[in-house]
Amino acid sequence: MTSNRIRIAADSVCDLPADLATALHVHIIPTYVNIDGLSIPDDGISLNRERFFRELPSMGTLPTTAAPSPGDAESFYRALLDDGATHIVSIHVPANLSGTLNAMRLGAEAVGEDKVTLVDSLQLTFGIGFQVWAAAELAAAGAPLEAILDAIERVRRHTRVYAIIDTMDYLRRSGRVNALIASIGGLLKIKPIVSVGDGDVSSIARLRTWSRAERRLASLTDDQKPLERLAVLHIANRRGAENYLEKIRDLAPSDTLVIETTPTLGTHIGPGSIGVATLNANWRR
């Protein structure tokens, strides 16, 4: 038995595909999507993404999303500890935008606080995913806790997440980013480019046409060279994401992923949007 069996945990908002999570030994706790009185775990199985996003525009009331319960968190951690984990590094959606971290904290208290290190990723989607990925690789190599936490910090500093918001309707209804909404206004159709960082979403460019927005997104992506990892993100717009990837092919590492974001996040942003998560190669220095 090794004395150092650190496990990496995250919530489903990190958007790590199931096969990759399995290969990296990352344990994912699902958040919930509430539709018509049903609370469905957003685990990639219970909720069909394609169908969900296809139906989203015609849903009378917008689905809501929910953090895992403290009880979920407790049994999630307990299972990992029972399986032989000596410590858990648990990386999550920002406390500023979701109650997930709070639930995880309550769960951690129940199993013994010294067993779990909670990390606010201050990021969304693959911006969390990159942190989880790096942490999992180090954990698998037997790295100590400090080294893992240090890597997470460095990855975070070298990560950028940008998205073109196709329509502001969903963000406006979601109510989680009111400052963003107020800064963009509501009379003109604007396709803002938003940036995620420090646990918040902010607008960095107000554009009125898709192709201008795409050009701007490309230049923002280019600014992050050299890229170690790239994920092209989309919500019900795989074609848009693949077209965009074609345009920035020269920048993209060969293992670039095209990811449809989780419904938990997507329901707040709405179909049509595309984005990128970049990891600059200098994070290793």
Add this chain to the structure above:
Amino acid sequence: MTSHSIGGRALKRLFRAGFNHLSRNVELINRLNVFPVPDGDTGINIFHTLQRACREIEDTESDDFSLIAEGFARGALMGARGNSGTILSQLLKGFADGLDKAPHLTDELFARACQAAVERGYASVSEPTEGTMLTVAREASAALQQREFESSSLREILETLIAAADASLNNTPQLLPILKDAGVVDAGGMGLVCFLRGMRGDRSPLQASTAPIGGKIAAAGAESFGYDVQFLMIGEDLDLMQTRRDLEQLGWSVIVVGDEETIKVHIHVDNPAVPIDYAIQSGATLDDVVVENMALQVRQSLAGAISLQDRRAAASVDVTVIAVADGDGLRAVFHDLNCGAVIRGGAGRNPSAEDFIAAIQRAPAERVIILPNNRNVILAARQAADMIQPMLARVVPTETVLQGINAMLAFGDATDSGADFESTIAQMSAARGEIHSIEITCASRKTRFRDLEINENDFIAIVDGAIRSASADVAGATLDAFAVLHVASLELATIYYGAGVSKFETNQLIRRLTKSIEGLEFEAIYGGQSLYPFLISVE
């Protein structure tokens, strides 16, 4: 060298006489400028400028010639509206400075002051255009410089000035092709001539073969402040001439312009209810009603001179934007994009430098960026910014409200990225060029412009500041405007529809355009502006 017994009191009378004569000819000057875009309002702009100038010296009893000239110039600077009003205020300021505080007039001094006026006027615009008020001022002053100074009277000096100014004015169409095409002399130059003639003692209204004189305009009673009332009358088959005749009986400084569907009224009265009541009784719908207490305004502008230091201490944000817009919809768009203050603009209502200064003083920000959103407002805005302090107030010279909206989007981006004042201004300036502006309006009369035959009531399309098409059919004029642009590289046309245009009519236009133009997306937004049924931003 001859010393005249002309002092401040006499000069005050002369200025007043010049203003009164100008007041009588406001309509004529407006019409010269309307060519063929009906938002020309040179006459009313000069009127407001000089009215404010007269008010400034009204209570001064001094007989000091220079003191009166300085006061008059100061008032003109504050009240300056439009390009012509602003240039005139600079001429007056140059004249006052040129007197060099001499208490009495000599004709040598007068000539030198005129020269200083011209120099200041030319310096006030970045690219002086010949064939305008500046040319008239320069050539009139030049005639004075060539005189032998013997026993000339002030009357003779004025005669010399006016003779040269008249000749210069009549020559403006030779210098400015736009005037020649339209068959008019320069409106601003006419305003200057009018003012000088009034000083000479002329009283009968000017004649101009190019434009009918629209009835007698009562001399503005600067003695009585009263109320400044402005509104739009909207209806069908409105009788412009009758409305004008009726309103002239009700007040002074009466300006009535428009057509059968929209009449813009500007009137000074003792009781503001009277003209409003008249307009409602006539069956028209009223819009954009503005009533201002002129006496109160003067007091407020004196009391409102809060020190900038106080204001900076109370500032809640670092930088804010003050924009000018006509129409409630357009104003809402600016507010929606987090504009700090929106000043009402539009035909006959160009904000003065004083209006800008008041808005800057009210703005809850340390520094202010001004979007004039109209070619004719840029100078007044610049003047206000210069009078405040260039460090604190700056102008991004947007020529159309559409450029202004795009600059506002850039302001949001700059604010988000934490850009400093200078780079915020640079980004907003650059945003002006990212869109094309198509302005659709109605020709006020039959005219020719370059190769275009324009009939009265034709729709004309102004593309990025130049008239490019005219047609009796609004969709036709608009389509021709799009043909000027390279539509293949464009994606979005945002149509702001004006007062009196319905969403339905706008959608009809969009349907027509969609049939002929491929790959362009359209968006319709209520603008509520007068005189321009459609303002279209293309990008």
